[in-house]
Amino acid sequence: EDQVTQSPEALRLQEGESSSLNCSYTVSGLRGLFWYRQDPGKGPEFLFTLYSAGEEKEKERLKATLTKKESFLHITAPKPEDSATYLCAVQAFQGAQKLVFGQGTRLTINP
């Protein structure tokens, strides 16, 4: 069964303090790994799709990387507005084209 585990569950940083969020996955044939940002009470906002090991994507202060077993979301010099829950999800080649999500990492950036 496809599975996603994210760590840490919660992370508190000072403004400007860089860090990384981890997403470990097991999937029977990875079609894509997705990162989303979710603000409280709102729907997830699409950030990145990664398709193969070694791939990297960047957007402003965020960079996502992918290996055969895990993905990292690196946050460089974060600002308070980066505070949110970050969700990782995988999609397999076979079966329903569903997203299997991790439980998320709740990130808080203090000014």
Added chain:
Amino acid sequence: ETGVTQSPTHLIKTRGQQVTLRCSSQSGHNTVSWYQQALGQGPQFIFQYYREEENGRGNFPPRFSGLQFPNYSSELNVNALELDDSALYLCASSFDIMREQYFGPGTRLTVT
């Protein structure tokens, strides 16, 4: 370009009642997926519709059912509501079944 919209925003129902949630997909998208998100958890896949046909289903009982219309909008119906059905229900649309999914704001359902 209009994004994914959902209605209603909030809903309070009593155990045993039935509920219908609605979703309008993003312009040009022919695939709609529904997810249930409990507080503090990641979204759980309910089912997906592609061009008006069900294209896969998660581990949810048959009292969760859906429809997709010719304009690719969609409905989620839940019968015989239980207290554990209280959650944020998310609709996501995509250009095709293999493309990234874009989520709506969700419907917060509370069952008392």
